Amino acid sequence: MFLKNCWYVAAWSNDIGRELTAETFLGENIVLYRQKDGTPVALENACPHRKLPLSDGNLKGDTIECGYHGLTFDCAGKCIDSPTQRGMTPRRAVVRSYPIIDRYRLLWIWMGDAALADPDKIFPIENFDDPSWGKTDGGAMDIDCHYLWVCDNLLDPSHVAWVHVTSFAGAGTDDEELDIKKTDRGVIVSRWIQNKPPSPYYAELVQFKGDCDRLQHYEMCLPAIGLNKSIYTPVGTGGYDKPYVDTTFINISYNFMTPIDEDRTRYFWFQHRNSEPDNKEVSEFMNRGARMAFQEDKDVLEKVHLGMKHMTTPNIDLGLDAGAKQFRRFLDRKIKDEAVKLEAGE
Incomplete structure (x- = not known):
């Protein structure tokens, strides 16, 4: 498990x-x-x-x-x-x-x-000691659901269009095509959304005016660590192979899921941005927004957990679940490999 x-x-x-x-x-x-x-x-x-x-x-x-x-x-x-x-x-x-x-x-x-x-082997946090990067205080929250439902949620960029309407949602989050990539530590689900308004949450943080190119980078790593990267850059400057410009805003949300048991998860998080390292107001604004959004996730995921645990009819998967399914298969292989080695006394 x-x-x-x-x-x-x-x-x-x-x-x-x-x-x-x-x-x-x-x-x-x-x-x-x-x-x-x-x-x-x-x-x-x-x-x-x-x-x-x-x-x-x-x-x-x-x-x-x-x-x-x-x-x-x-x-x-x-x-x-x-x-x-x-x-x-x-x-x-x-x-x-x-x-x-x-x-x-x-x-x-x-x-x-x-x-x-x-x-x-502790998960590396890039730029943690870089004084030009700002950090939020972060937080912790217990969620009454299996930890993999939280992992699934953090590999699903599309849910923001319905669950986080006033924060992380925005044009393109509901139907733009997703790119899925396997890594040696997990799975990345991402997409560049071009020439659209920024989401309500990030509109207060970017350092340029008008529409933007926006990256949604949702990565899940073993054992249950989510790295969600949001990049906002002026129109025409965003893309997988394009360098950052002076006004490119990067925020990385680090999410650490620790299973309490099969029905409960302790969720830790903090955010790391490439600007205004000493601006406490920005840090507090970001922390409040993150906590509000994670509470919205909690409200949904606790009901998903109960619904899936006590289902009376079969559930279905959607195309947007591909990344989460890949991560679950990857994790399951690692758990089985560990069990085999334990049984063999290695």
Whole structure:
């Protein structure tokens, strides 16, 4: 169901501190906290004695004391104290430890084999440290649907014409032909819309007057990371092989879907633009617009999830679903390959 040997976003870095925070990712219960020096820790959230959540216990220094009988675990999940039977700590008194790393203002957790957890495999965010690029604060939202419905939605440039009428919609978003491309990390669905007015949301952001050429670039990467790139450039200057001009506006929306379980998704996002890096008003405007649009998606996707889970008649696919279907097949192959290697002991 889930790809395990990869990095998922667990939280915004500044949301995890010196308190025990209970979370569920990929159906696994986990407790998060930071050591005194700020290093993040992720452990199985269940004492091996009677499975009381460790998050119900106490943080003592850098260790967790279970709130039932005091079994105490270090940052690697090893039991270092058993007050009721000191000197006779059961060898099986261990909890799983998950690799977890701070990067790009986010906490990334590795849900698979810890020996394979390579930090270089964290999804790269280009220009993150470029001071000429502006960032929004971003956000997080729980959506009561399977994570792949969110992925499908982020590979569908056409839905904006009906779901996001006052924000991302615009001429050409309903019927312009889509280009689909496979990559080594996923699928890209894109199209250039030529000589049309900008969408309502971006009309406030572009630095030129009149109509535009507009790129909708919807990319989904393993395990469930959406990179949506919007490019607005003066008429006649847009196209797949054309260079950017001085007034070309680029916004990249980074979307990180972390499955909570098969019915719930934690959705993290932020936006990255090639202009006005210090303009807080622009950042706040973009963040408000994104949150409003994602709430619109949430309202639709939760009903899609229920409708598809409890369907009484068969559903159909449309041509616009081609990119999403390709990504699902790609992901499914990776999940099956992972299962085969696990069974073979690799």
